Amino acid sequence: xxxxxxxxxxxxxxxxxxxxxxxxxxxxxxxxxxxxxxxxxxxxxxxxxxxxxxxxxxxxxxxxxxxxxxxxxxxxxxxxxxxxxxxxxxxxxxxxxxxxxxxxxxxxxxxxxxxxxxxxxxxxxxxxxxxxxxxxxxxxxxxxxxxxxxxxxxxxxxxxxxxxxxxxxxxxxxxxxxxxxxxxxxxxxxxxxxxxxxxxxxxxxxxxxxxxxxxxxxxxxxxxxxxxxxxxxxxxxxxxxxxxxxxxxxxxxxxxxxxxxxxxxxxxxxxxxxxxxxxxxxxxxxxxxxxxxxxxxxxxxxxxxxxxxxxxxxxxxxxxxxxxxxxxxxxxxxxxxxxxxxxxxxxxxxxxxxxxxxxxxxxxxxxxxxxxxxxxxxxxxxxxxxxxxxxxxxxxxxxxxxxxxxxxxxxxxxxxxxxxxxxxxxxxxxxxxxxxxxxxxxxxxxxxxxxxxxxxxxx
Numbered sequence: 001x002x003x004x005x006x007x008x009x010x011x012x013x014x015x016x017x018x019x020x021x022x023x024x025x026x027x028x029x030x031x032x033x034x035x036x037x038x039x040x041x042x043x044x045x046x047x048x049x050x051x052x053x054x055x056x057x058x059x060x061x062x063x064x065x066x067x068x069x070x071x072x073x074x075x076x077x078x079x080x081x082x083x084x085x086x087x088x089x090x091x092x093x094x095x096x097x098x099x100x101x102x103x104x105x106x107x108x109x110x111x112x113x114x115x116x117x118x119x120x121x122x123x124x125x126x127x128x129x130x131x132x133x134x135x136x137x138x139x140x141x142x143x144x145x146x147x148x149x150x151x152x153x154x155x156x157x158x159x160x161x162x163x164x165x166x167x168x169x170x171x172x173x174x175x176x177x178x179x180x181x182x183x184x185x186x187x188x189x190x191x192x193x194x195x196x197x198x199x200x201x202x203x204x205x206x207x208x209x210x211x212x213x214x215x216x217x218x219x220x221x222x223x224x225x226x227x228x229x230x231x232x233x234x235x236x237x238x239x240x241x242x243x244x245x246x247x248x249x250x251x252x253x254x255x256x257x258x259x260x261x262x263x264x265x266x267x268x269x270x271x272x273x274x275x276x277x278x279x280x281x282x283x284x285x286x287x288x289x290x291x292x293x294x295x296x297x298x299x300x301x302x303x304x305x306x307x308x309x310x311x312x313x314x315x316x317x318x319x320x321x322x323x324x325x326x327x328x329x330x331x332x333x334x335x336x337x338x339x340x341x342x343x344x345x346x347x348x349x350x351x352x353x354x355x356x357x358x359x360x361x362x363x364x365x366x367x368x369x370x371x372x373x374x375x376x377x378x379x380x381x382x383x384x385x386x387x388x389x390x391x392x393x394x395x396x397x398x399x400x401x402x403x404x405x406x407x408x409x410x411x412x413x414x415x416x417x418x419x420x421x422x423x424x425x426x427x428x429x430x431x432x433x434x435x436x437x438x439x440x441x442x443x444x445x446x447x448x449x450x451x452x453x454x455x456x457x458x459x
Contacts, residue, residue: 019142023447026052027134031114031123035160036101037167042160043067043075045097049137049158053079056141066178068168076159076170078181081143081150083458088152089185091457092414093136094171096162096190096405099125100432107434120437127438128431129190131422133158135447139454150458157182162405171405172367175412186378186457187409191400191418194393194446198426200439204270204396205386207379208418209259210371211400211407212334215341216362217309217348219243225318225325232323234356237316240327243357244311247331250351252307252344254292255336256285258374259397260304264295266396303401307344309333330362334401341365369407371399372415381456382420389449395420419453422446 016024029048034040046065053063058079067075076097083090102111102124109115111124121131136156143154159170174182191208221239226232261283268279278291279301287295296302309331316327333344341361349359372378374397383395406416423442430436 020444020447022141023134023138023444026138027121027131027443028114030097030130030134031121031125032112034112035098035125037098037164038101040098040101041073042098042167042170043073046075046077046158046160049077049133052137052141053077056144058140058144066170066174066181068170068173068177071168074160074168074170076157076174078158078174078178079140079156080181081140081148081154083150083153085151090153090155090183091454092182092184092187092409093139093154093156093454094182094187094189094405094409094416095129095133095136095158096160096170097130097133097158098160098163098167099128099130100163102434102436111436116440119440121440121443122435122437124436126436126443127422127424127429128436129162131438131443131446132190132450135421135450138447139451142451143454148455148458150455152185152458154454154458155182155184159405169405169408171408175408182409182414184414186372187406187414187416188419188457189404189406189409189416191402191404191406192420193418194390194420194423194442196423196425196442200425202390202393202423204267204394205382205390205420205423206396206398206418207382207420208400209374209397210257210337210410211369211403211418212303212307212336213341213366213368213407214403215333215335215344215365216312217331217333217345218328218360218362219247219331219352219357220326220328220360221357222326223324226323228321228323230323236324236327239354239356240316240329243352243354244329246351246353247309247311247348250309250347251296252309252336252339252347254296254305255338256305257337257371257399259371260399262374263304263396263398264301266394267398270394270396300401303334304399305336307333307336307339308401309344309348334403335368337369337371337399340368367407367411369403369416370410372410372417375415378417378457382453385449385453385456386420389445389452419450421449421453 033045063079115122161167161169221236223236264279265283268276313330317324409416
């Protein structure tokens with residue numbers, strides 16, 4: 001199927017189909033509703049999506065707003081299209097509608113206006129994560145308009161609280177208060193994506209099979225201090241620095257799973273050359289120490305294989321003419337599925353090996369994501385639709401090195417996958433930054449891919 005956005009460089013793309021224009025209206029309404037925790041309102045965005053579903057014929061019980069008590073702006077939306085087989089477990093399409101705050105003075109344009117420029121959609125949330133939210137709402141409306149009757153019920157949940165710990169997390173709230181709305185045999189979430197090279201040429205689609213769990217630690221050195229004219233070897237900044245260097249040199253054990261074996265085998269073919277060969281040797285269990293070192297020298301490949309911990313903030317001293325009385329840093333760890341917070345903390349303490357420095361956790365360990373199986377019933381339909389809509393583009397299972405709301409679902413026994421379709425640029429598209437953007441072509445092709453895939457999974 002040729003994309004309607006596949007015009008050659010310099011040519012104007014063909015006119016939009018009516019269904020594409022409708023989708024862009026939904027997308028625009030979401031992007032132009034500020035849903036940041038600082039100045040926004042998720043409930044307003046959810047209510048606007050509810051209005052669209054009501055207009056499409058979804059009545060009460062089929063589409064509804066939910067608002068956690070005491071959090072009037074942290075609401076969300078749940079909806080469903082009933083299946084013909086009441087014994088078949090439902091499928092859940094879940095996504096967050098909240099965004100990272102964007103200040104007008106930092107942007108060359110209003111961040112909460114959807115701009116289309118030079119082949120890109122630009123605005124806060126265009127990729128993280130309102131494109132997918134708009135696709136879920138749009139897909140439910142299209143399915144109903146077509147009279148499509150899924151074998152299994154199709155549910156959607158658009159929630160708040162993913163981007164800010166200060167808000168109520170909507171997925172967690174639903175599991176605790178409206179489990180029926182999200183109960184499913186499988187869930188599809190953000191975290192999957194596609195990737196292009198620096199020239200915009202598609203390289204691969206990534207299906208996220210599991211995600212990491214984040215845990216932050218504080219490392220701190222304390223000292224009586226003194227006058228800077230009388231320096232001593234015992235110095236809080238030096239003590240902290242030594243500990244940080246030891247953490248830098250700490251390599252956590254490599255973990256091989258079915259998902260990352262498949263990732264390195266298939267991705268090795270995409271990368272090619274000497275590195276690609278080494279990636280495939282790793283997948284086959286034939287890698288020596290030098291081969292492992294070459295593969296893990298790449299930050300993404302390294303993070304796909306093991307728990308990682310890195311210093312992210314630094315603060316020390318109290319006056320330029322005084323010896324420091326205190327120096328501290330935050331260490332952000334991303335735990336490989338199956339690795340515990342307690343074991344990670346022990347390995348950090350062992351690496352530091354210095355009683356002059358104290359290590360402590362920030363907050364509770366929290367919910368740890370349970371990786372779903374590398375299930376052919378999930379992988380094969382995704383590959384089949386990719387062959388139809390993205391000929392020649394490999395679909396590669398991968399471990400998401402970040403974390404999502406999927407951790408709550410997976411821990412509750414609902415296998416959750418990060419679904420691909422939307423292709424990102426090699427530079428990350430400015431997510432969480434200024435001028436967040438995504439190619440128009442990527443969104444529209446991703447919409448077609450995901451709609452076709454929903455139908456496959458719902459049969």
